[in-house]
Amino acid sequence: MLISEQERFWSHVIKGPADNDCWLWVGAVSDDGYGRFWVQRGGKQRAVRPQRYSYELLTGLALPRDVLLLHDCDIPLCVHADIDLARSHVWEGDHRKNMLDREQKGRTVNGATAWRWRGLPRALRAERSRALRQTVLEHGWDPALMSAALSGTDPEHPRLF
Known part of the structure; x- marks a missing residue:
């Protein structure tokens, strides 16, 4: 039995238990730490970002190529999209807005805020995304x-808070 493209997409998404939780992509992860979803368009197979697919599907808006989707949650695997920006984890932007968002959240190498994706090399970001995907697949939704x-630490290591 063949499943639809949308059914195939949703089979690779795990939603958190709370309404405002991330919806994590557990399918293919590219070498930059973001998801990858394969679709057929014009008789050709091509990869799309799952967050773009989700956004277009759930909002009904077709995104021009020059429009970026920025993550409010800063989790590259999150595909939680909604027409209501108060609930959506992704929102439309451009390169300038993306750089401002990055600076405001301290995700630059020179940023003052130490955060899980700040200044991470591409390969390490991909490694952490794959670790997150594997954790969710093996253990379900376990925040700890x-x-x-996401932080690249041993879960058995004692934490300060």
Whole structure:
């Protein structure tokens, strides 16, 4: 039995238990730490970002190529999109807005805020995304284990808070 493209997409998404939780992509992860979803368009197979697919599907808006989707949650695997920006984890932007968002959240190498994706090399960001995906697939929605995967720490290591 063939499943639809949308059914195939949603089979790779795990939603958190709370309404405002991330919806994590657990399919293919590219070498930059973001998801990858394969679709057929014009008789050709091509990869799309799952957050773009989700956004377009749930909002009904077709995004021009020059429009970026920025993550409010800063989790590259999150595909939680909604027409209501108060609930959506992704929102439309451009390169300038993305750089401002990055600076405001301290995700630059010179940023003052130490945060899980700040200044991470591409390969390490991909490694942490894959660790998050594996954690969710193996253990379900476990915030402590997910946090450890995102920060690259051993979940058994004692934490200060």
